[in-house]
Amino acid sequence: MNKKIAIIGSGNIGLSLAKGLVKADFAQAGDIILTRRNINHLKSFAEAGFVVSNNNNQAVSNADVIILAVLPQQLNAVLDEISSSIDSKKHLVISVISGVSCVAVREKLGDDVEVIRVMPNTAIAIGQSMTCLASDNASDENIISVTKMFETVGSVVKINEDLMTSATALCACGIAFFLRAIRAASQGGVEIGFHADEALKMAVQTAKGAADLLLLHGTHPESEIDKVTSPKGCTIAGLNEMEHNGFSSSLIKGIKLSALKAGNLYTKES
């Protein structure tokens, strides 16, 4: 892509995205401007060829695509700061910020600015994000081009904007949920005889195998589970014990709470 990208708020997700786009050859590091207030934390990115800055307005002026990636509670200050530099004819605004509608962004930046909400996860750094995308005013052309952009760093699903907080819980927070499950499995592995490093390696590869079975076979989890659970066997014994202790229920309840929280992260007054 020849367009310049400014990532306003280059923290965990902003930097994961920047790394992923360069790794995927979608952009050159020199075409990505990374901003944050404390640019000392961006030294390694500057050394890798990214443009780093603590001047949001300058970054906006020098870019075509503006990616908002600050925390919800930091957003209003940023929008007030950059609104005068935003040109609706030149700029496409992408927001990865949880719980902030396209309308809320436009209220600060101007009615005619095209805004696309995108919800990636940190696996974007390695081209494995599950990214959800929604907009209420972007042109088909811009939706297609942003879809293509995020498809270079994972899978993309276009959804209705009212499901964006649900997507946040399932996909963005979901990375942490599955990581904790892997960690717990490795701790179980240590209790039954493995050293921590080998237990973790075994748990990680087993989790990857389980996910790949579903992706490559296109099957339902229960159908793959049925192949593991021998009658009177050890798998069904362990699985049922986990369910008696609320395994599925606790995952479902956690996802519901995260979705609720995701919808309440931002207030116009903050």
Ligand SMILES: NC(=O)C1=CN([C@@H]2O[C@H](COP(=O)(O)OP(=O)(O)OC[C@H]3O[C@@H](n4cnc5c(N)ncnc54)[C@H](OP(=O)(O)O)[C@@H]3O)[C@@H](O)[C@H]2O)C=CC1
């Ligand atoms: N982490 C994740 O997995 C995901 C996060 N999100 C969303 O992305 C957003 C960022 O999350 P995350 O990356 O975790 O948060 P971080 O706190 O890691 O990143 C936010 C960054 O914004 C910078 N920042 C704050 N104020 C300003 C400002 N005025 N101008 C420029 N930069 C600023 C901060 O740096 P400094 O203090 O130096 O300015 C910081 O590096 C959130 O809205 C979150 O909901 C979405 C999907 C996944």
Ligand SMILES: O=C(O)[C@@H]1CCC=N1
């Ligand atoms: O925890 C959070 O609020 C952010 C949004 C999704 C992932 N991290």
